[in-house]
Amino acid sequence: MARMSIVDWIYLNDVSSAAAIHIGDNIRTTLVSQALAVQREVPYYSGKEGNLEPFPFFRRPIPLPQPGEPVTMCVNNWGSCIRVGGIRILGISSSAALHVGSNRCIEGVSRIKHFRQFVSPDPEKAPKLTMVEFGKSPNS
Secondary structure, eight states: OOOOEEEEEEEEEEEEESSSESSSEEEEEEEEEEEEEEEESSSSOOTTTTTTOGGGGGSSOOOOOOOOOOOOOOOOOOOOOEEEEEEEEEESSOOEEEEEOOOEEEEEEEEEEEEEEEESTTTSSOOOOOOOTSSOOOOO
């Protein structure tokens, strides 16, 4: 598994949320990103946001992909290096990996729970409120 990895250049604009860049050989890569996003029409927060425990979605086991049909492969290792001319990527995010080299195991998990809470049935027609006084209803 030990080979040299050579990359002439990489242009990468953004890396975020448990993403990784790895050049070279590796045994195991584990990437995990869990997110809880709350978007509210009226910016009122109780201070209890961000706890993932009430959501069983974040505790469910991740299903592993089942092996597909058998594949016949012919691999020619004509040297002791992996050579890449150049890589241009706008961004990698949410448990994604850019890897040049050998790797035995890659695990990437990303779970996102996004809430959109609107006071009015049609958020486009709602009045634009910018501040709510603590302890008062947004409609008073």
